[in-house]
Structures are given as structure tokens and as C-alpha cells.
Amino acid sequence: MNNKIVAFPHNDEHHLDLGRAAMHAGEFEQAAEHFEAAYTHEHTFAVSRMLTEALLHAGHFQEAQSVAEEFITGYARTLTDGILFAQVLTESHRFLGAHEWLRSLSSLVHTPEEKTRFSEAGDFLIGREKQYLDAEKETIATQTKQYLGIAGESVLMQTKLVSDMDNLPLATFNEIAPRLLTEQYLPQALRNTVALHFVTLGDEETRGLRWFDEDITFVPAQVDNPFDNSVQAAWAKFVDEYENNEPELATMVDQELHLYLLLLFPRVTSIVTDPDEWANYVVRRLSGNEKVITEASVVKRWQDRLDHELAALNDQPL
Structure with missing residues (x-):
């Protein structure tokens, strides 16, 4: 009796093998297709990471971000995985989010080689930001104007604008955010959400904040994160x-x-x-x-x- 097991041609492991081979050959579209087929049934961080990397190299940045965010904590465990997610954020033009994410990885940097890779990831982000700033001047001017006129928007629109700040280049955020911190016609929760970006960035400047009916100052780098105390x-x-x-x-x-x-x-x-x-x-x-x-x-x-x-x-x- 022949006990040899004949592999089913389209099972998950088969797709993963084909996906790895396609990645090695630089066939990123094909690799993404195979990893996606495997991911449908094998919904794990390991497969998510392979699919994310394939999508990133294939130029499908938004899709890569969506897949990666399903296992976001996994990307915070190692510097290699963290830098991959930072690249996804950068290519998706989530610039502020990328700056914050990279800063959160700093505790994983120890060796000279890790310091070099971390520095290169930062340089990559800054380079992409500069390209965006040079190419999208009109878009940025329109965004800036809308943020500076946020007091006249509905609360729904104010909330959307504050939620979308992850997409702003750091320079644009630094221009807009200090004014929002003291905008009395912005709900306190939204003012504080803007303030938390400064905390995450480790900002060391003294910032003014309209806090209920008071005008206070604080140094973001010196206060506790409200969700970690x-x-x-x-x-x-x-x-x-x-x-x-x-x-x-x-x-x-x-x-x-x-x-x-x-x-x-x-x-x-x-x-x-x-x-x-x-x-x-x-x-x-x-x-x-x-x-x-x-x-x-x-x-x-x-x-x-x-x-x-x-x-x-x-x-x-x-």
C-alpha cells in the first residue's frame, strides 16, 4: 500500500511557498496574491507581515496599512517589524503617525547596527515628507487654512480634522497644532487629543493649553500619557x-x-x-x-x- 501523502495544490502552505518564491524573484504582485490567499484562512501575524511587505513593494500602500493594522501590536515587538510598519505609514502619507511610531521604537534600538537602521528609517521618512511638501504645496495650503478656521466648523467636522492629523507632515502639524491647543471653540477632548500628539512626539517645548476655563502651560515630554499611568x-x-x-x-x-x-x-x-x-x-x-x-x-x-x-x-x- 502506498502511504505517500499527496499535497493539495492550493493549500495555505503551498501559497506561502509560492509567495516567498515570488518575493525572492521580485514578483511582488504575484507574491501578494499568494499571501492574500493564505491569509484568508491563516489569519496570523506571520502571514500578515508577509502580505504587508508584498503589498508595500507592489505599491499598494493603503492596502498594506489596512492589513498591518490588524496586528498592530506585532509590529511593535522588534525593530525590523517596526521599521517595516513605519515605511508603510510613510508611503501612505501618514507622516505624523510615522514620526510618532518611529519614536515609540526608540527603546528597541541598542546596537550600532540597529542605530544605523533606525537612523535610515528616519531619513527615509524625512525624505518622503520633503518630496510631499514640494509636490503638494496647494493641498497643504488648503489644509492649513481649514485647520486654522476650525472654530467655524461643526463638531463632526472638527472631530474629523483632528482625527486626520496623522496624515499631516510634521512641519504642518507644528504650525497648526499650537493654535488648536488654545482654541476655545474646540471641545476639550479635541484640544487634548491634539496635545497628546505632542506627548507622543516627546516635545520639550512649553505649550499653552485651554483647559476647561483655565489657560495653563505644560511640557509634553514631562507629563504622563493619560492612558498609561x-x-x-x-x-x-x-x-x-x-x-x-x-x-x-x-x-x-x-x-x-x-x-x-x-x-x-x-x-x-x-x-x-x-x-x-x-x-x-x-x-x-x-x-x-x-x-x-x-x-x-x-x-x-x-x-x-x-x-x-x-x-x-x-x-x-x-
Whole structure:
């Protein structure tokens, strides 16, 4: 009896082998087709990375970005994978996002060879940015004008513009962003979102920020990321424990607390001195029992201000 196993001609491993061969031969379109066929059934980071690289070399930058973002944490594990994703962002003209991503990789740079590769990735980004700035002067002028007139836009459009800042060249961002930080007709959550770009970039200049009804200053490189601090850690633990009993309510609590982290930046840790009190209040609030908390509570004193800003963000009547 012949026990030899005959390989099915179009299984995933076969597509991966053909894709690798096509990549080696420089046939990137063909490689992408094979990797995509395998990715349909083998939805893993390893296959995602091969497909992303093939799409990148084939010039399908937006598709490469979409595929890569499905396993974004995988690209942060090694410098090689991280630089690949930085190249994808760069070629997709997500310039600010690429600068921020590269900075996040700095902790992975140790050896002289890694320093050289990291520097080359930065030079590649700067070169592509310069090409874009030279070729798209009218587009950039139009964008800049729209951002500087953001106060006259609807909240929906303001939100879109702030969300799209990842696509701006760094020089354009640096021209626009400081003005947005102090724009009183921009919701607090959007002003703070702009401020967080400076934090991610490690900006060391003193920046002005319209913070609720105050004008404050802060140095982005010297403040905690609102989503990576002791308050956030305590709230994450609270939500994880609560999720075992009431998962739907836990999700709503998590979303509410996430917004508080954004709104209270850059003073989250100084205001939220008792994270459990805040979290328990949000649970009672979402359950319809918010009156249990005392009027003297710090949470209660802040609640009207937070509600006002959340209503403004949702473009609701106050």
C-alpha cells in the first residue's frame, strides 16, 4: 500500500511557498496574491507581515496599512517589524503617525547596527515628507487654512480634522497644532487629543493649553500619557474585576472612564486621587444611582464640567 501523502495544490502552505518564491524573484504582485490567499484562512501575524511587505513593494500602500493594522501590536515587538510598519505609514502619507511610531521604537534600538537602521528609517521618512511638501504645496495650503478656521466648523467636522492629523507632515502639524491647543471653540477632548500628539512626539517645548476655563502651560515630554499611568492602571483593574459579574455594564464603565482620562489630561493623577471612588461612582451613575455620592465628593464637583464637555463633543444642547 502506498502511504505517500499527496499535497493539495492550493493549500495555505503551498501559497506561502509560492509567495516567498515570488518575493525572492521580485514578483511582488504575484507574491501578494499568494499571501492574500493564505491569509484568508491563516489569519496570523506571520502571514500578515508577509502580505504587508508584498503589498508595500507592489505599491499598494493603503492596502498594506489596512492589513498591518490588524496586528498592530506585532509590529511593535522588534525593530525590523517596526521599521517595516513605519515605511508603510510613510508611503501612505501618514507622516505624523510615522514620526510618532518611529519614536515609540526608540527603546528597541541598542546596537550600532540597529542605530544605523533606525537612523535610515528616519531619513527615509524625512525624505518622503520633503518630496510631499514640494509636490503638494496647494493641498497643504488648503489644509492649513481649514485647520486654522476650525472654530467655524461643526463638531463632526472638527472631530474629523483632528482625527486626520496623522496624515499631516510634521512641519504642518507644528504650525497648526499650537493654535488648536488654545482654541476655545474646540471641545476639550479635541484640544487634548491634539496635545497628546505632542506627548507622543516627546516635545520639550512649553505649550499653552485651554483647559476647561483655565489657560495653563505644560511640557509634553514631562507629563504622563493619560492612558498609561497609575489612575488608568487602577481603573483597568476595576473594570477587569467588574467584568466577571456584569460584562455589558463593565464595557460602558470602561468607555466612560476612558473619556475622563482624556478630558482630565494633563492633570489626571492630581485630580483623581481615589480612582476606586471615581469608578464606583460611574457604576452607580450608569445604573441610575448616582445620588448615593455626597455633594462634597471631588467626583461630584467635577461631574458637571465633564458632562458639559462630553455634551459639547457630541454636539448636544447643553
